[in-house]
Amino acid sequence: MKSLSGFKQYEVMYIDAMNLMFRSYYGMKDLSYHGHKTGMLYGVSRLFLEWRKKAPKMEIVMLWEGRDSWRKEQYPIYKAHRGEQRTADETREFFACVDRVKEALPLMGIKQAWCHTYEADDVVANLVAQEDRKVIMSSGDWDWWEYADYGDILYQHNDLLSREAMGARFEKKFNARMVPLDKLWLFKVMCGDESDKVPGIPWFPRKLASRLCYLDNVRAKSLSIIHGVERMGELKWAQKVANNKWILERNLDLLRTSEFPIDDIEWIDGDYSIDGFGEVLIKSGMENLYDRFMEVAK
Numbered sequence: 001m002k003s004l005s006g007f008k009q010y011e012v013m014y015i016d017a018m019n020l021m022f023r024s025y026y027g028m029k030d031l032s033y034h035g036h037k038t039g040m041l042y043g044v045s046r047l048f049l050e051w052r053k054k055a056p057k058m059e060i061v062m063l064w065e066g067r068d069s070w071r072k073e074q075y076p077i078y079k080a081h082r083g084e085q086r087t088a089d090e091t092r093e094f095f096a097c098v099d100r101v102k103e104a105l106p107l108m109g110i111k112q113a114w115c116h117t118y119e120a121d122d123v124v125a126n127l128v129a130q131e132d133r134k135v136i137m138s139s140g141d142w143d144w145w146e147y148a149d150y151g152d153i154l155y156q157h158n159d160l161l162s163r164e165a166m167g168a169r170f171e172k173k174f175n176a177r178m179v180p181l182d183k184l185w186l187f188k189v190m191c192g193d194e195s196d197k198v199p200g201i202p203w204f205p206r207k208l209a210s211r212l213c214y215l216d217n218v219r220a221k222s223l224s225i226i227h228g229v230e231r232m233g234e235l236k237w238a239q240k241v242a243n244n245k246w247i248l249e250r251n252l253d254l255l256r257t258s259e260f261p262i263d264d265i266e267w268i269d270g271d272y273s274i275d276g277f278g279e280v281l282i283k284s285g286m287e288n289l290y291d292r293f294m295e296v297a298k
Contacts, residue, residue, distance in 0.1 A: 007054035009134055010152075014124045016139035017062040017112075020044060020157055021098055023140060033285030040097040041104060045281065045289055047157055048108050053296045062105060063123045064114040071119070071254055104280045109272030115265045118258055123265060125257040141195070142169070146184040146257070176206040179213035186213050189225070189251040198254055201244050208234060220256060222248040
C-alpha cells in the first residue's frame, strides 16, 4: 500500500460509480431510516467527507454506466449474471437508493459523467488520457489498473495501491506474473474476464498468457496474437488459438477500451451546498455524519 498522507496532491478523482454503489449498498444493507434504505447514501457520504477533509480542493467526478450498452446488445452473455441474485423488489430498492444518491451528489459538489452506450471503464480511459492534472482513480474493479499509467489507483475506494501491491494481488489472483499495465487487455483476451462472464481461449494457461504480454510487437489483432504464441515456441497452443480465432476476435471487441470523442460525454455539474447537503444528512437520520460534515465545511 501507499501512504494516504499525500492525498492532497491529487487534483481530480474519477470514481467507478456503480462499483461504489454496490459496495455501499451491500456493505450496509441493514441500515435504514423511516423505512428507507440508507446504507448506500451513508457509504458514499462518509467517503466524500474523508476525501474532502484530506484534499479539499480536489475535483471529484462520479462516472456512471451509459444506458443501452452496445456490448450487452451485441453479446447477451456480457455481464449476464449481474443482478441475477436479486428479486424484482430488491432491484427496485437498489435503484431507488441509486436515485437518492444521484440527487445528493450535486449538493456535495461532486460532478457526474457518462456516455451513452459506453461503460464507466471506457469513460475513465478517455478522460485520463487527456488529463494534465494529478489524477487518482477509485474502483474495486482490477480492470481499472489498465489506466494506472495515467494516475494512482484507490482500490476498493480505500487502499492506495503501489505497483508492487498490484503485482502481488495479480499474482495471487491468477497464479501468474503481473503483466505490463498497458497489456492487461491482452491477458483478459486470452484468459477471459470472469467478473464479466466472458470466457477466454479454453484452458489457455495463465502463465503463458502472462509471458505473451511481455512480447514486443503483439498488436490487438487476432493474427498478431497467434503469431506471438508461435514465436514463444508454443505451436500446439498457437494452433488451438487459431482454431478459436472467433473467441479472440469477440474478446478483442468486448474486453478492450472503446475510444470515442470526449465531447460525447454528458455531464452534471456539482453545486456544492453546505445547507443542502446538511439537510440531506439530517433527513436521512445521519446526525453523526452531519456533525463531521459541519466540521469539514468550516
